Amino acid sequence: MTDIDDVHRESARSSGVERVADVQLSTEHGDFLAVGYLDRIRGDEQIALVHGDIEGDGTLTRVHSECLTGDAFGSKHCECGDQLSAALRTIVTEGRGVLVYLQGHEGxxxxxxxxxxxxxxxxxxxxxxxxxxxxxxxxxxRDYRVAADILHDLGVRSVRLLSNNPRKRDALLQHGIKVTEQVPLLIPPREENISYLRTKRERLGHHLPHLDPAPDQP
Known part of the structure; x- marks a missing residue:
C-alpha cells in the first residue's frame, strides 16, 4: 500500500466515508474516474465521477440526488435525468470537475x-x-454530510456548484465546503413537469429564472 493510499484511508476513517475502489469509466459524455465510497455511518454505497485534476479551489461540482425514475427511466415528471446528463457534459467541457451521486436521496x-x-x-x-x-x-x-466528506477526501477545497437549489449550497457550507459560485443548471421545462418546477421555485426557493413569471409578478 502506498503512502497516498494510507493518507486517503486515514482521511476516510476520520470523515465518516471509506474509499473502497476506483476505476476508469468511459461514458457517452466522456471519460471519468469512478471512485466508490462506503458511508461508514449509514452503510450506503456512494460514488463520485471525477474528470481531470480536481484538487484545489473552484472545482466545478455537481452533487446529484439519486432519482431512479428520472435518471434511469427518463421520467418526464422531473428534470433529474436531464440535469445528470447536462452536468456530466458540462464537467467534460470544463476539463475538470466532479459529480457526486448520492444514494439515499430518492424523492x-x-x-x-x-x-x-x-x-x-x-x-x-x-x-x-x-x-x-x-x-x-x-x-x-436530504443530508449532504456524505457529499462533503467525499469532496474533502478527493482534495476539493472549494466548489463552483452546479445547482439551482440554495439549500444544497447552504448544506455544503455547513459541512465545511466553500462554495465560490453557484452555477445554474437550467433544463427547458416540459408540459409534464412545468407545475413541478414552479413549485420548486415558489415553495422550495430554487433559482429557475427561465420559467414564466411567478403569479405575483407582472
Missing amino acids: RGIGLLAKLRAMRLQAEGMDTVEANLALGLPDDA
Whole structure:
C-alpha cells in the first residue's frame, strides 16, 4: 500500500466515508474516474465521477440526488435525468470537475416507495411539497454530510456548484465546503413537469429564472 493510499484511508476513517475502489469509466459524455465510497455511518454505497485534476479551489461540482425514475427511466415528471446528463457534459467541457451521486436521496430523501405514493397524490392535484407533507414526511429530508466528506477526501477545497437549489449550497457550507459560485443548471421545462418546477421555485426557493413569471409578478 502506498503512502497516498494510507493518507486517503486515514482521511476516510476520520470523515465518516471509506474509499473502497476506483476505476476508469468511459461514458457517452466522456471519460471519468469512478471512485466508490462506503458511508461508514449509514452503510450506503456512494460514488463520485471525477474528470481531470480536481484538487484545489473552484472545482466545478455537481452533487446529484439519486432519482431512479428520472435518471434511469427518463421520467418526464422531473428534470433529474436531464440535469445528470447536462452536468456530466458540462464537467467534460470544463476539463475538470466532479459529480457526486448520492444514494439515499430518492424523492428528496423520503425513499422510492414514498416518492411513488407522493407522485400519485400529485396526479390527484397536490403539489410536490403538499404531497410529502400529506404523507407525514418532510418536504426535503436530504443530508449532504456524505457529499462533503467525499469532496474533502478527493482534495476539493472549494466548489463552483452546479445547482439551482440554495439549500444544497447552504448544506455544503455547513459541512465545511466553500462554495465560490453557484452555477445554474437550467433544463427547458416540459408540459409534464412545468407545475413541478414552479413549485420548486415558489415553495422550495430554487433559482429557475427561465420559467414564466411567478403569479405575483407582472
